[in-house]
Amino acid sequence: MELRQLRYFVTVAEEANFTRAAQRLHLAQPGLSAQIRQLERELGQPLLDRSGRSVTLTAAGAAVLPYARSALAAAQQISFTVDEFTGLLRGQVRIGLISGAATEEFDVATVLSAFHRDHPQVGITLTEDTTDRMLAALTHGELDIALVGLTGAEIDERLAVDVVFETRLAAAVARDDHEFGSRIALTELRERSLICLPRGTGIRGVLERCCAAAGFTPRIEFEAAAPPLLVQLAAGGLGIAVVPALGAAHAEAAGVRMIEITDPQMHGQLGLVWRSDRPAAPAAKVLLGQLRIALGHRKAAHR
Numbered sequence: 001m002e003l004r005q006l007r008y009f010v011t012v013a014e015e016a017n018f019t020r021a022a023q024r025l026h027l028a029q030p031g032l033s034a035q036i037r038q039l040e041r042e043l044g045q046p047l048l049d050r051s052g053r054s055v056t057l058t059a060a061g062a063a064v065l066p067y068a069r070s071a072l073a074a075a076q077q078i079s080f081t082v083d084e085f086t087g088l089l090r091g092q093v094r095i096g097l098i099s100g101a102a103t104e105e106f107d108v109a110t111v112l113s114a115f116h117r118d119h120p121q122v123g124i125t126l127t128e129d130t131t132d133r134m135l136a137a138l139t140h141g142e143l144d145i146a147l148v149g150l151t152g153a154e155i156d157e158r159l160a161v162d163v164v165f166e167t168r169l170a171a172a173v174a175r176d177d178h179e180f181g182s183r184i185a186l187t188e189l190r191e192r193s194l195i196c197l198p199r200g201t202g203i204r205g206v207l208e209r210c211c212a213a214a215g216f217t218p219r220i221e222f223e224a225a226a227p228p229l230l231v232q233l234a235a236g237g238l239g240i241a242v243v244p245a246l247g248a249a250h251a252e253a254a255g256v257r258m259i260e261i262t263d264p265q266m267h268g269q270l271g272l273v274w275r276s277d278r279p280a281a282p283a284a285k286v287l288l289g290q291l292r293i294a295l296g297h298r299k300a301a302h303r
Contacts, residue, residue, distance in 0.1 A: 001039065001042055001043070003071065003072065003075055004035070005035050005036070005038065005039040006039075006068040006071055006072055007025075007072055008021070008025065008027075008032055008035050008036055008039075009036060009039060009047060009048075009061075009064075009065075009068055010065065010068050010069055010072065011024055011025055012032070012036060012048060012055060013048070013055075013057055013061065013065055014140065015055075016054040016055050016056065017054060017055055018032060018033055018055060024140065024142070036048065043060075043064070045058070045060040046058050046060065046061070047060055047061035047064060048061055049061075073278050073279070076278075076279070076281075077279050090119075090121040090122055090283070091122060091123070091281055091283050092122070092123040092124075092125065092283075093122055093123070093124050093125070093144050093145070093281070093283050093284045093287050094125045094127075094142065094143045094144045094145075095108075095112075095124065095125070095126050095127075095143065095144065095145045095146065095147075095287070096126075096127050096128070096129055096134040096137060096138075096143045096145070096146035096147070096148075097126065097127070097128050097129075097146070097147045098128070098129070098130070098131060098134075098147060098148055098149050098201065098202070098270075099128045099129070099130075099201075099225040099226055107294070108147070108291070110294075111287075111290055111291055111294045112124055112126070112287075114290070115286070115287050115290055119283065119286070122283045124287075127143075130198065130199075130200030130201050131148040131149045131150075131151070131200055131201055131202050131205070132199075132200035133200060134146040134148055134273075135148060135155060135156065135159065135273065138156075138159055138273060138274065138275060139156050139158060139159065139275075141275070144274065144275075144280065144281065144284040144287075144288075145272060145273070145274050145284060145287065145288050145291065146272070146273050146274075147164075147270060147271070147272055147273075147291075147295075148202065148270070148271060148273055149197075149201050149202015149203055149205070149268060149269070149270055150163065150202050150268075150269040150270070150271050151202055151205025151206050151209060152205075152206060152209060153205065153209065155273070157277075158275055158276065158277040159273050159274065159275060159276065160273065160274055160275075160276035161271045161272070161273050162271060162272045162273075162292055162296075163269050163270070163271045164270055164271060164272055164292075164295035164296060165269065165270040165295070166267055166268070166269045166270075167244040167245065167267065167268050167269075168244070168245045168260075168265065168266070168267055168268075169203060169206065169207070169242055169243065169244060169245065169261060169266040169267060169268050170242075170243065170244070170245035170246075170258045170259060170260055170261055171184055171189070171240045171241065171242060171258070171259040171260075171261055172230070172231050172234040172235075172240070172241040172242075172243050172246070172251070172254075172256040172257070172258055172259075173234055173240055173241075173256060173257055173259060174234060174235055174236070174237045174255065174256060174257070175235065175252070175255050175256055175257050177237070177257065180259050181259075182259060182260060183259065183260045183261075183262050184259050184260070184261060184262070185261075185262050185263040186210060186211065186214055186261055186262070186263055186264065186266070187214050187216070187263070189211075189218065189240065189261075190216045191219065192219065192239070192240050193219055193221040193222075193238070193239035193240065194207075194218050194219055194220050194221060194239055194240055194241070194242060195220070195221065195222040195223075195224070195230050195233045195234055195238060195239045195240065195241035195242070196218070196220050196222075196223060196230065196241070196242045197223065197224070197225065197227070197230070198223045198224075198225060201225075202268055202269065202270070203227075203242065203243070203244075203268045204220075206266050206267070206268055207242050207266065210264055210266055213264075221238070221239050222238055222239060227243045227244060228254075230242075230243050231243055231246070231254050231256055232254070232255075234256050235254060235255035235256045241256075242261070242266075244268055245258055245260075246258055272288070272291055272292060272295065274288055
């Protein structure tokens with residue numbers, strides 16, 4: 001029995017599909033299947049039931065799975081402990097950001113640059129994606145840290161969250177649009193053409209959850225990955241953008257007028273998220289601490 005075989009088994013169990021598991025492991029599917037069958041022969045019991053449309057655990061497989069996960073975690077911790085004992089930081093840290101988060105407002109680049117100067121042996125990979133896909137990547141072990149938009153929905157219990165920013169959401173309309181006053185109830189947006197971030201993002205999730213609670217589905221006519229573009233579309237008269245509230249001067253410069261959304265008032269949140277159910281690699285632990293300090297200071301400054 002080899003650790004890699006246990007890792008293959010755990011991945012297939014999580015994906016319930018050999019093709020997806022092979023893609024995640026960057027292996028050819030026949031090779032993955034062969035390794036699992038070899039593990040089953042060594043144990044003398046089938047671990048996976050392949051008879052249905054999806055792969056499921058046999059009774060033996062369900063009993064083995066927690067021990068396989070524990071063995072992989074223990075092996076990883078041995079490596080981490082040696083690194084910490086010798087004072088070396090090396091390896092790879094994988095961080096994800098929601099699109100548009102790496103701005104002057106959230107100066108992640110400066111934190112990463114300082115970390116790289118202090119720990120040049122650590123490789124850093126940075127990706128931009130939606131909140132939903134990054135949360136899935138965290139649970140699958142494909143990311144170490146992510147800065148995501150939170151919707152208020154429950155997330156996987158294996159993940160920890162540190163909210164680093166909160167903002168009120170508002171409606172942006174073209175500057176010369178005076179159909180509404182300074183406030184608008186959420187239900188008044190029922191039949192309106194709306195502009196918002198794509199599905200899978202925090203703000204879109206907040207909007208959809210609040211609209212569902214109010215008994216309707218929002219009509220999203222335009223989507224864009226970055227709030228500034230949403231504001232530009234609203235300035236052009238293409239609809240009502242649901243975005244983080246802008247100050248009066250910023251709104252004037254962008255060519256829009258901000259309207260407070262009430263009943264309910266909606267808020268967007270950004271949070272740092274990481275796996276808390278298993279020890280983090282030393283490099284990931286250090287970078288997470290630096291990000292929490294940097295973004296935490298920004299949160300405190302805007303209270």
